[in-house]
Amino acid sequence: MNLKDKVGFITGGASGIGYATAELLLQHGAKVAIIDVNSEAGRKAVSNLAVKYGEANVTFVKCDVTEDGDIEEAFKQTIAKFGRLDIIMNNAGILNESNYKLLISVNLTAVITGTMLGLKYLRKDQGGNGGVILNMSSISGLKPSLCLPAYAATKHGVVGYTRSMANSMAADIDVHGVRFNCVCPECTDTPMVRSLESVDSLNRRGIHHAQALSNYVSENVDDMIKASYIAENTIKLLADETKNGAAMLITSKGVAFIDPPEHPYFTDRANLKR
Numbered sequence: 001m002n003l004k005d006k007v008g009f010i011t012g013g014a015s016g017i018g019y020a021t022a023e024l025l026l027q028h029g030a031k032v033a034i035i036d037v038n039s040e041a042g043r044k045a046v047s048n049l050a051v052k053y054g055e056a057n058v059t060f061v062k063c064d065v066t067e068d069g070d071i072e073e074a075f076k077q078t079i080a081k082f083g084r085l086d087i088i089m090n091n092a093g094i095l096n097e098s099n100y101k102l103l104i105s106v107n108l109t110a111v112i113t114g115t116m117l118g119l120k121y122l123r124k125d126q127g128g129n130g131g132v133i134l135n136m137s138s139i140s141g142l143k144p145s146l147c148l149p150a151y152a153a154t155k156h157g158v159v160g161y162t163r164s165m166a167n168s169m170a171a172d173i174d175v176h177g178v179r180f181n182c183v184c185p186e187c188t189d190t191p192m193v194r195s196l197e198s199v200d201s202l203n204r205r206g207i208h209h210a211q212a213l214s215n216y217v218s219e220n221v222d223d224m225i226k227a228s229y230i231a232e233n234t235i236k237l238l239a240d241e242t243k244n245g246a247a248m249l250i251t252s253k254g255v256a257f258i259d260p261p262e263h264p265y266f267t268d269r270a271n272l273k274r
């Protein structure tokens with residue numbers, strides 16, 4: 001996919017990985033809607049980006065991704081502003097083991113809702129141009145995380161959902177033109193991680209092994225990979241039209257595509273005639 005003049009929709013785009021990806025899309029000539037619950041950060045993000053890339057190319061829509069109506073309205077406002085939609089990045093996320101129902105709602109349910117609601121605007125057979133849905137998982141979506149079991153459950157859910165949607169819709173891709181991929185970064189230096197330096201914050205959020213994790217974050221955060229590195233690899237995945245159903249692990253050593261295990265039952269079912 002040539003990113004020039006394409007339109008991206010990024011939830012959690014006011015900060016961290018979402019913001020870095022928004023900026024890189026703008027550098028490639030795309031237009032971007034930053035979708036976020038934090039109005040102050042969202043407006044600030046857009047005013048910074050507008051100075052560099054032009055007011056016509058970036059917009060902010062306040063949206064709580066746990067509210068279906070907010071997500072629908074954000075899609076409508078994005079298309080009203082830019083006239084099309086090509087890229088959906090369901091990226092908003094939180095870390096809160098205490099409030100695991102909210103955690104599931106933001107990190108997993110909203111990814112499914114953003115995919116289902118957004119799909120109808122992307123589908124070539126429903127008036128869209130085709131495109132790509134990129135869901136934000138984590139290395140915690142591929143391996144156990146002893147400090148963050150509920151968080152890991154949401155991120156495993158994102159991988160399972162994204163691969164399943166890709167497989168389920170792959171047979172008709174010529175009709176709808178939509179690809180589904182997810183990214184699984186290792187720990188990245190963002191405000192989310194910086195907020196974990198304090199053991200009080202970790203305890204409030206019910207994160208396991210709080211003291212050990214706080215020590216680890218404080219000692220290592222400066223050396224963690226940067227959000228711009230996640231954005232560079234995310235953009236490569238977005239643009240690569242050969243990739244559908246990919247789970248891309250991003251670490252300081254580079255990227256790796258993690259394949260699901262093969263099983264004849266599922267392989268045969270994927271080939272079933274409908």
Ligand SMILES: NC(=O)C1=CN([C@@H]2O[C@H](COP(=O)(O)OP(=O)(O)OC[C@H]3O[C@@H](n4cnc5c(N)ncnc54)[C@H](O)[C@@H]3O)[C@@H](O)[C@H]2O)C=CC1
Binds near residue numbers: 036063092
């Ligand atoms: N930083 C890291 O080490 C890693 C982060 N991730 C994932 O990347 C994504 C982005 O995380 P970061 O950039 O690190 O965090 P961040 O805290 O810097 O950015 C998250 C953004 O999501 C927004 N947000 C939170 N709840 C929302 C809601 N209900 N509705 C709309 N927006 C909401 C926040 O306001 C914030 O702007 C998350 O899904 C996170 O789980 C994945 C792997 C590693």
Ligand SMILES: CCCCC/C=C\C=C\C(=O)C/C=C\C/C=C\CCCC(=O)O
Binds near residue numbers: 217
């Ligand atoms: C080891 C540092 C953990 C810091 C956790 C903060 C944010 C994590 C965000 C993620 O998406 C996960 C990324 C990397 C951590 C992966 C596993 C946690 C390792 C410790 C554990 O097993 O819980």
